[in-house]
Amino acid sequence: MSAVRKARTQEGGAPATAAPFAIAVENIVKRYGAFEAVKGITFEVKDGEIFGLLGPNGAGKSTLIRMMTTLMPVTAGRALVAGHDVTKEPNAVRNMIGVIPQALTSDQDLTVYENLLIYAKLYSVPKEKREKNIAAVLEAVDLTKWRGAQTKTLSGGMRRRLEIARGLVHDPRIFFLDEPTTGLDPVSRIAVWEMLNNLKKTRNLTMLLTTHYMEEADRLCDRIAIVDHGTLVALGTPVELKQSVPGSNVVEVQFARESDDWKARLEALTDVTEVQSQSAGVYRVLTSNGSQTTTQLVEMASRLGEQLSSLSVQNTSLDDVFVHYTGRQLRDEQVKAVFQMPPRPGVNA
Ligand SMILES: Nc1ncnc2c1ncn2[C@@H]1O[C@H](COP(=O)(O)OP(=O)(O)OP(=O)(O)O)[C@@H](O)[C@H]1O
Ligand SMILES: [Mg+2]
Structure with missing residues (x-):
C-alpha cells in the first residue's frame, strides 16, 4: 500500500493543529476574477523538511507561494505558517519567513x-547584528569575496546565491524559494542544490520550493507535492511517488516503421504494466522487469522482421509519476541512459 496521497482522498475542512507543522495549508483556493488558479489544495510541511511543489508552467505554484508568504490574499481556505494564520497574522508570518521570488529582484546598481x-534594515535586524548576519550569509553562499562587487557584474548563478543570502539575512525559520534554479546552467544548479542542503542542516531551516525540474525535486526534496492545473495530484517522498507507479522500469522503444499494432503487442509482453504512445513509432513501456521486457521486445521485432531505431531502459522517473497521475508529460529534459543495440538481424544499430 503506497504512502502517496492523492488529491481526491484529501480530508475536508478539519482544522489543523499548528504545532507539529512548519506549514499547514487547508483547502486553499485562489481565484483571479472568474479563473480559479488554485482549487482547494491541502498539505503540511514538517519542521526541517525540504518540501517541493513540482508542476508545469501555470500549475499555480507561484500563486501558492504568494498566498503562503502573505503577498497575495487567500480567496478561501487557510494557510498556517509557523503556527500563524497568513490572513489574520500576516506580520507574525513575515517575521518567521524568508522569500526568494521567481524573478531576480536584487538591485543591479x-x-x-x-x-x-x-534587506537587513527592511527586516529590522538590530544594528549590532547586521554586520554579523551579512558576513554569515555571504559565507554561506560563498560570496564573501564579492561583497564589494556591483551586482550587475555577477553571473546568473552568483546572483541567485545573492538572492538566497538576502532571503536569509534576518535569520528566518522557514524559507520559501520560487524556482531557485530556473535559468541556471547545470553546474550552477547543482551548486545551488548543495548550498540549500547545507543551509537546511546548518541553519535548521524548513524550506518550501517550487520547481518544474524533476531532477531538482528528486535530488533536493524530502517530499514532493505534484501540482497541476491548480490541484494537488500526488504527494509523497520521491521514492514513494515512484513506487506508486506500476512497474519499476521504463523501456523506451522506437520502431523504424509505425504500425497500429505496436501498442497491443507491447502490452502483451510479460511484466508490462502500461504502454504510453509518444510520437510516431515511439513508445514508453512500464514494466516490473526491464531486462526481461527488453529481451522479449528485441525477439519480437526480430521474429516479425521489424527494425528498432532505438531502445533504452531507465528507472521510473518523476515524469512517469506525473504521466501516471495526469495523463500528460512534464518532461523538460531527457535524463536517461540510452544505449544503442548491437547490429543483429531485424534490428537497426
Ligand atoms: N495576477 C494574475 N491574474 C490573473 N491570472 C493569473 C495571475 N497570476 C497568475 N495567473 C494565472 O494563474 C495560473 C497559475 O499561475 P502561477 O504563476 O501560479 O503558475 P506557476 O505554477 O507558478 O507557473 P510558472 O511555472 O510559469 O511560474 C496561470 O494560469 C496564470 O496565468
Ligand atoms: Mg511560477
Missing part, C-alpha cells in the same frame, strides 16, 4: 553588501 544591508 548596488553592491552585494548594499543589497544585503537594505
